[in-house]
Amino acid sequence: MARKIKIDNAIIKRRSHDEKKRLIGFKSKRMFYLIVCEGEKTEPNYFSSLKKSLPKGVLELTQIDIDGTGKNTLSIIEEAKKLRKRYEEKYxxxxxxxxxxxxxxxxxSRNFNNAINKGEHSRPKINCAWTNExxxxxxxxxxxxxxxxxxxxxxxxxxxxEINKASGKKGYKYTKNSTEMYVLLNLFGSQNFAISNAEKLEKLYNDRSFSNHNPCTKVHLLIKELKELTEEYAAQQQI
Structure with a gap:
């Protein structure tokens, strides 16, 4: 007959207390993001797919539609401020x-530069993941x-x-509003390579005339933060 091992109640309580502290500690560190997209489908579809790979509740994705030509880009910064307030009141x-x-x-060009500057000087700050072009x-x-x-x-x-070459097939046609781009990019390309390439582009420019930084993107800064968030979450789960 197998011998029963009796565990002291004090040990059980201590382990339970430690586990609660770990969960509370992670909850207090958990970051909540709001991404506001100017595009109609391209960016929202990409980040919606990325969202599925993140811990639940970390990211709230909001799409706003802005008329393209002649529309003051500053409106996306103002909209981001309003949405921040709305979500904080809601949750x-x-x-x-x-x-x-x-x-x-x-x-x-002037509106593009002003939007970036206004985002940087907003309090709280509105981070800008802009791309030129x-x-x-x-x-x-x-x-x-x-x-x-x-x-x-x-x-x-x-x-x-690039996708036709990487997949070994012919006939792939890019569609602007595709919901599959995040998957395709990570299947046939490399997110880490994209980050590295974006960082190389960043180093080409040392002024603040952002409209002249072509080509350039700051999307990698957001992606790196979200990757770190996911890695931190995974590490916490293993403790």
Whole structure:
């Protein structure tokens, strides 16, 4: 007959107390993000797919539609401020980080620069994951390093070429509103490579004339933060 091992109640209580402290500690460190996208589908679809890989509740993704040409880009910063307040009132907790995601291609240079500056000087800060010229640059960097300014259409053609090459098939056609891009990029490309390429592009510029930083993207800064968040969560689960 197997011998029963009796565990002291004090040990059980102490272990239970330690586990509660660990969970409370993680909960207090947990970061909550709000991402506000200027685009209609491209950026929201990408971040919606990325959201599925994050711990539940970390990311609230909000899509706002802004008229392209001639629309003052500053409106996305103002909208981000309003949404922060709305979410904090709704969930009765602080939103730790707000990111505004927008491109240069639709807006005048002055408005683009002003939006970035206004976001940086907002209190609390509105972080800007901007891309010059278009968000598709971030996609392309998953496959190759490009330091020549291109149009959105040219980016799209190169994305088709890269995915067809990596998949060993022909006939892939890029669709702007695809819900599969996040999966395709990580299947045939490399997110870490994209981050490395984006960092190389950053080093090409040392002034604040952001509208002239072409090509350039700051999307990798947001992606790196979200990756670190996921890694921290995974480490906590193993404790």
């Amino acid at each position: 009765l907790r602080k939103i730790d980080k707000v990111w505004a995601v927008f491109d240069k291609d639709s807006f005048p 278009a968000f598709e640059l971030w996609y392309l960097l998953h496959f190759s390093y490009y330091n020549t300014g291109l149009s959105r259409h040219q980016y799209q053609k190169l994305i088709e070429k």
